Amino acid sequence: DSGVTQTPKHLITATGQRVTLRCSPRSGDLSVYWYQQSLDQGLQFLIQYYNGEERAKGNILERFSAQQFPDLHSELNLSSLELGDSALYFCASSPGQANTEAFFGQGTRLTVV
Amino acid sequence: DQQVKQNSPSLSVQEGRISILNCDYTNSMFDYFLWYKKYPAEGPTFLISISSIKDKNEDGRFTVFLNKSAKHLSLHIVPSQPGDSAVYFCAASEEMEEKLTFGTGTRLTIIP
Numbered sequence: 001d002s003g004v005t006q007t008p009k010h011l012i013t014a015t016g017q018r019v020t021l022r023c024s025p026r027s028g029d030l031s032v033y034w035y036q037q038s039l040d041q042g043l044q045f046l047i048q049y050y051n052g053e054e055r056a057k058g059n060i061l062e063r064f065s066a067q068q069f070p071d072l073h074s075e076l077n078l079s080s081l082e083l084g085d086s087a088l089y090f091c092a093s094s095p096g097q098a099n100t101e102a103f104f105g106q107g108t109r110l111t112v113v
Numbered sequence: 114d115q116q117v118k119q120n121s122p123s124l125s126v127q128e129g130r131i132s133i134l135n136c137d138y139t140n141s142m143f144d145y146f147l148w149y150k151k152y153p154a155e156g157p158t159f160l161i162s163i164s165s166i167k168d169k170n171e172d173g174r175f176t177v178f179l180n181k182s183a184k185h186l187s188l189h190i191v192p193s194q195p196g197d198s199a200v201y202f203c204a205a206s207e208e209m210e211e212k213l214t215f216g217t218g219t220r221l222t223i224i225p
Binding site for chain 1: 115117119122145147149154155156157158159162202204206211212213214215216217218
């Protein structure tokens with residue numbers, strides 16, 4: 001158990017819908033990262049928050065947004081969903097701003113039908 | 114553009130032998146490299162890392178080698194054990210505090 005909690009574990013939704021994925025970081029960790037893993041692909045970095053502020057942005061679509069709340073949990077919002085958004089979404093956390101050696105959650109598997 | 118490449122999608126190795134997983138990169142600005150291990154239904158777990166000032170880092174049965182001139186790194190597992198069966202991802206960043214770029218992974222199967 002990495003200490004990073006992601007909910008829900010599985011999500012099935014229709015095209016055009018909006019979903020919210022939730023992540024609770026390890027106790028004391030200030031950084032949260034979101035990654036997307038599509039079929040047969042590596043993990044693609046989406047976005048990083050550090051202590052409530054956006055710190056780094058990767059290949060995140062405009063239809064996607066995220067935020068980190070004062071209690072440090074984070075949410076990833078995906079809207080106007082398309083079939084190609086079906087993927088595993090991982091959250092990771094680390095104590096500081098360095099994403100190396102971050103701890104990953106189990107992921108949320110999103111299926112868009 | 115895939116900046117980090119793991120060209121072998123899968124690898125099978127006999128228990129007790131050496132497993133060698135390879136990774137190539139194209140971005141010469143990368144100077145920190147990591148290996149993650151992933152079991153089914155779990156998130157990736159950090160395994161070992163190396164910075165560009167070194168060419169080798171060892172941790173128990175795991176050793177990572179870095180060849181900067183060839184832009185190549187490899188992970189050696191000796192001896193291989195059944196519990197090592199997993200997907201291994203290599204990742205790289207331009208600095209420790211910058212975003213990680215992952216490869217597509219190699220599925221390692223250890224044959225008892």
